[in-house]
Amino acid sequence: MNISDLIKLQKEFFIKGDTLEYSFRLKNLVSLRNEILKREKDIEEALYKDLRKSSFESYMTEIGLVLEEINYHIKNLKKWMKKKKVRTSISQFPARSYIYHEPLGICLIMAPWNYPINLVFMPLIGAISGGNTAVIKPSAYAPNCSNIVREIIESIFCKEYVAVIEGGRKENEKLLEEKFDFIFFTGSISVGKLVMEKASKNLTPIILELGGKSPTIIEKTADLKLAAKRIAFGKILNAGQTCVAPDYVLIDKSICQLFTKYYVEYIKEFFENDDYKNFPKIINKKHFNRIIKLIDSEKVVFGGEYSEENLIIYPTIIHENDFNSRIMNEEIFGPILPIIEYEDIEECIEYINSKPRPLALYLFTNSSEIEEKIIKRCSYGGGCINDTLVHITNNKMGFGGIGESGIGQYHGEKSFEAFTHPKAIMKKFNWLDLPMRYHPYNEKKSKLVRFFIK
Structure with missing residues (x-):
């Protein structure tokens, strides 16, 4: 079945009203939820084949988060679907007002390769909760995960309701030529711009979950040892192939050497017993070669090694002193950590604000004054104080970017809101009809209008 026929089928199904x-x-x-639980081992196997993810990391960052999100929606869906009563102004008495969340319709979900299970199912959960149909396009760069996604979807849903389109650029282009009611895209900034351009032709609403260079600031009052441990966790998870990974570190000059020492100690502690057995690989040769070119061997203070045969780049620290270097002007998306020293926190604020707004920012400090200053003066999608990545696991908060790092939010109730339209309804009662709004207008009516509407 071609894509146009599939979308036509989904529109017919949606109009029936079952959703x-x-x-x-x-x-x-x-x-x-039940099918994901049933196929958990198959999902882990697919993630290992595509990204060399361990069973632990597969559950922690993909399967477990998806199950938690589904359970949260199951628990709260009835409440979210209820009409939300709002106050009505006295000028419209007698009346009641409420908001009804209606489905958007036929949704396109385009997922990336770096979290090929998580970033397919998380938006799909919102699409289902919101009462939509969905066409899912997994990434061709993770073929084993794409295949397992298709198998899961086809085993529980009819294609008129939820369908999977596999393939590469050709299929992406065909999908974007079609008219959807909503597009949810996760991926690179460059492709995000293309999606937005295509969507604009049909005035299709979109959510873009992109990326960018997420900074980490380490201020001199920070718990340095714990900071090193938590930054190392965030940087090496999925071999750095995480849209909210700490991209680079800005650190107070007085503590840079000690931080580097602690960071190296933790990397060794994490992997000394298993010799990187549980460390993911880079997705393909193209991305592997791109990341390798970012490593300036003269600036490497730890690591720098890699295995071309296995597509593994080992954790690396670079002491950078040039804001104009290539590594400081390209999203790394790998386990390389550039560290730049600063003398005054204002230097960090000035630098961050001179760049496109990042998806995340991480600040390590025990100063409430510094914390407030960074939150107020730096614009970014979301982040953590004294940790990395974990803000995205709280489904009571929305996740999303700002500016070049994305448009819109999802997770938890925000996913339900993302895939629905808040339709505003005012119900007027017939037992009283105030005459002041009707012609002919006169001074008395004018005074009444001014009394009620102000």
Whole structure:
């Protein structure tokens, strides 16, 4: 079946109205959860084949987060679907006002390769909760995960409701030529711009979850040892192939040497017993070669080694002193950590604000004054104080970028809101009809209008 025919089928299915019912949405959320649990080992195997992810990392960053999100939606969906009453102004008495969240319709979900399970199913959960149909396009760079996603979807959903289109650039282009009611895209900034351009032709609403260079600031009051441990965790998770990974470190000059020492100690502690057995690989040769070219051997203070045969780049620290270097002007998306010293926190603020707004920012400090200053004066999607990455695991907060790092938010209730339209309804009662709004207008009516509307 070609893509146009599939979308036509989904539109016909959506118009029937089955997806509007709470029972329908709940049943399909439960089916998705049960199938993921049933295929957990198959998912882990696919993640290992595509990215060399360990069973532990696969569950922690992909399967577990998806299950947690589904359970959160199952628990809260009925509440989210209820009409939300709002106050009505006295000028419209007698009336009631409420907001009804209606489905957007036929949704396109385009997922990337770096978290090929998480970033397919997390938005799909919102699409199902919101009462939509969905066409899913997994990344061709993670073929084993793409295949398992297709198998899971086809085993529980009819294609008129949720369908998977596999393939590469050709399929992406065909999908973007079609008219959807909503597009949810996760990926690079360059492709995000293309998606936005294509969507604009049909005035299709979009959410873009992109990336960029997420900074980490280490201020002199920080718990340095713990900072090193948590930054190392955030940088090497998925071999650095994480859109919210700490991209580079800005550190107070007085503590730079000690931080480097602690960071190296933790990398050795993490891997000395298994010789990087549980360390993921870079997704393909193209990305491997791109990252290798970012390593300036003269600036390497730890690491710098790699295995071309296995597509593994080992954790590396670079002491950088040039803000104009290539590594400081390109999203790394790998386990290389550039460290730049500063003398005054204002230097960090000035530098960060001179660049496109990042998806995340991490600040390590025990100073509430510094914390408030960075939060107020630096613009970014979201982040952590004294940790990395973990803000995205709280489904009671939205996740998303700002500016070049993205448009819109999802996770938890924000996912339900992302895939629905808040339709505003005012219900007027017939037992009283105030005459002041009707012609003919006169001075008395003018005074009444001014009394009620101000």
